[in-house]
Amino acid sequence: MKRIHPILALLAVLCLGLAFAACGGDDDSSSSGGGGGSSSGSEPAGTEIQKVDGAESKPAIKVGSKNFTEQYILGEIYAQALEAAGFKVDKQLDLGSELLAYKALQAGKVDAYPEYTGTALTSFFGVKTADVPRDANQAYEEAKKGFAKKQITALAPTPFENTYRLGMTKEKAKEIGNPTKISDLTDKASELSISGFPECKQRQDCLLGVQDAYGLKFKKFVTSEQKYQVLDSGAADVAFIFTTDGDLASGKYAILDDDKKFFPPYNVTFAIRDEALQNIGPEGQKVIEDVQKPLTEKVMQELNARVDVDKQKPEEVAKAYLQSAGFIPKS
Amino acid sequence: VSHVFAVLGPFGDAFDFIFQQRESQAGTVQVGGLGEIWELTWTHLKLSLAATAIATLIALPIGTWIGHIGRYQFLATSTSNIGRAVPALGLIVFFIAFLGVGFVNVCAALVLLAIPPIITNTYVGIRGVDRETVDAANGNGLTGMQIASKVELPLALPTIMGGIRIAFVSVIATATIAPLANVDTLGRPIVSPNVYGTAGQLAACIVVALLTFAADAVLAAIQRAVTPRGVKIQASHGRSTGRAGFLSTKRSIQST
Numbered sequence: 001m002k003r004i005h006p007i008l009a010l011l012a013v014l015c016l017g018l019a020f021a022a023c024g025g026d027d028d029s030s031s032s033g034g035g036g037g038s039s040s041g042s043e044p045a046g047t048e049i050q051k052v053d054g055a056e057s058k059p060a061i062k063v064g065s066k067n068f069t070e071q072y073i074l075g076e077i078y079a080q081a082l083e084a085a086g087f088k089v090d091k092q093l094d095l096g097s098e099l100l101a102y103k104a105l106q107a108g109k110v111d112a113y114p115e116y117t118g119t120a121l122t123s124f125f126g127v128k129t130a131d132v133p134r135d136a137n138q139a140y141e142e143a144k145k146g147f148a149k150k151q152i153t154a155l156a157p158t159p160f161e162n163t164y165r166l167g168m169t170k171e172k173a174k175e176i177g178n179p180t181k182i183s184d185l186t187d188k189a190s191e192l193s194i195s196g197f198p199e200c201k202q203r204q205d206c207l208l209g210v211q212d213a214y215g216l217k218f219k220k221f222v223t224s225e226q227k228y229q230v231l232d233s234g235a236a237d238v239a240f241i242f243t244t245d246g247d248l249a250s251g252k253y254a255i256l257d258d259d260k261k262f263f264p265p266y267n268v269t270f271a272i273r274d275e276a277l278q279n280i281g282p283e284g285q286k287v288i289e290d291v292q293k294p295l296t297e298k299v300m301q302e303l304n305a306r307v308d309v310d311k312q313k314p315e316e317v318a319k320a321y322l323q324s325a326g327f328i329p330k331s
Numbered sequence: 332v333s334h335v336f337a338v339l340g341p342f343g344d345a346f347d348f349i350f351q352q353r354e355s356q357a358g359t360v361q362v363g364g365l366g367e368i369w370e371l372t373w374t375h376l377k378l379s380l381a382a383t384a385i386a387t388l389i390a391l392p393i394g395t396w397i398g399h400i401g402r403y404q405f406l407a408t409s410t411s412n413i414g415r416a417v418p419a420l421g422l423i424v425f426f427i428a429f430l431g432v433g434f435v436n437v438c439a440a441l442v443l444l445a446i447p448p449i450i451t452n453t454y455v456g457i458r459g460v461d462r463e464t465v466d467a468a469n470g471n472g473l474t475g476m477q478i479a480s481k482v483e484l485p486l487a488l489p490t491i492m493g494g495i496r497i498a499f500v501s502v503i504a505t506a507t508i509a510p511l512a513n514v515d516t517l518g519r520p521i522v523s524p525n526v527y528g529t530a531g532q533l534a535a536c537i538v539v540a541l542l543t544f545a546a547d548a549v550l551a552a553i554q555r556a557v558t559p560r561g562v563k564i565q566a567s568h569g570r571s572t573g574r575a576g577f578l579s580t581k582r583s584i585q586s587t
Contacts, residue, residue, distance in 0.1 A: 223432070
């Protein structure tokens with residue numbers, strides 16, 4: 001690892017700070033420039049959303065989301081789709097963690113937000129990770145039942161799932177003999193450090209569970225939210241990643257298969273209060289369910305990459321998605 | 332003890348978390364209790380002390396120099412402005428490439444957070460020293476170095492300590508983001524709701540709040556202790572004449 005004299009680093013950062021401060025104003029113009037241009041090149045997969053009769057007279061639908069990239073994008077996609085159908089939408093796309101978002105949903109502070117089936121089961125409905133059905137549809141049905149008890153409807157799940165995997169740089173993978181699945185790490189783990197978000201270290205559905213299920217023990221755990229920088233800098237060899245992470249679109253990273261099916265399914269369901277569902281009616285529900293149909297893992301990765309890597313705004317990315325899929329007319 | 336806390340609702344639960352270990356929200360591991368809270372608090376304190384101390388070592392000479400020569404004020408103001416604009420979390424991410432993740436990384440980010448208030452206060456403190464006093468020192472043949480160290484610095488010390496106080500308190504508050512870069516401070520329960528639960532989050536917040544109050548009180552005491560006797564007398568004199576209003580002769584003499 002490179003070592004830089006701390007004082008030099010401090011000075012460098014101070015200078016950079018000045019530079020940033022000086023050109024801060026340019027930021028917006030440069031990011032909006034790439035907005036529509038870099039489409040994934042797929043032909044329209046959906047039909048244009050039509051106005052729903054009487055939608056304007058319904059009370060505004062409060063669409064929420066949790067506080068990370070994919071959630072902002074999904075929240076925007078659903079919100080803009082409902083707007084295209086003529087509904088009034090009140091966006092509250094920064095609710096915080098799932099526990100806060102779920103509280104807000106139950107209390108009616110928001111009418112709906114996208115939630116992952118696996119998260120709903122383990123965090124809200126007290127299902128132990130090991131007991132979550134490994135079949136995506138079964139997991140969804142079970143989550144739907146849980147939500148129904150709270151007068152919330154879980155709409156049909158997305159094609160993509162955003163679940164955990166272990167990832168590493170392709171270089172590191174080559175170095176240790178190109179493992180393809182987590183089991184391949186069994187006799188190497190004791191020499192590998194692994195990185196993950198802070199909670200992971202103490203969670204049964206993350207580090208603890210993986211070590212138990214695969215019977216391995218990593219050298220040490222490096223807490224970080226910046227898993228890809230941590231991998232790139234060599235501060236850790238392996239990292240807990242999410243399958244739809246935008247950084248994966250670069251192809252720089254190797255993903256290890258979860259061959260013992262340890263991780264539960266995490267498809268997204270738009271959880272909506274029954275009251276709000278009645279307001280948008282079957283037509284509104286169809287809008288939601290149609291608009292998510294083209295969202296495969298690859299598409300979601302690409303959308304996340306546009307925000308995380310290309311620094312575009314979730315709002316623009318969602319709009320570009322809806323346009324290129326043919327849900328809303330190109331402006 | 333738990334019965335007493337139960338009456339207090341969520342806050343009681345948080346206090347209970349501080350004193351009693353319990354099974355984590357996600358199961359199997361034990362969290363909370365004085366042992367873990369102390370461990371996290373100790374790391375939190377070490378990190379904050381280190382960052383503030385390093386920041387003081389860097390900022391104090393710079394602030395004194397700017398104040399003494401009375402030029403380059405823009406340095407004092409622009410560093411404090413940039414310091415406020417650059418988020419510590421962003422710095423941590425930025426440092427990963429150079430410093431990896433861990434104590435050094437987080438400490439560096441916190442140092443940069445602590446430098447601006449210390450530079451600004453040092454500069455303001457030094458400039459605030461009565462020019463007549465400096466002239467008198469000059470007239471007595473003291474060198475620039477002697478004036479800075481023997482006249483300006485002691486007289487500016489209360490203001491400088493005020494800057495260190497602001498820096499230390501904001502460093503303690505910001506050190507809660509350290510777990511995002513592999514340093515387990517009191518921020519760990521805050522960023523891990525699925526393990527520590529809301530009780531753990533609230534408990535950590537309470538401890539951090541208490542820590543800032545305590546740190547502020549200790550530094551305030553130091554600030555009073557280092558205030559030169561002359562400055563104290565002058566201050567109390569100023570107050571008493573201020574209350575008398577029309578009797579404040581010093582001011583009227585200066586204005587004529």
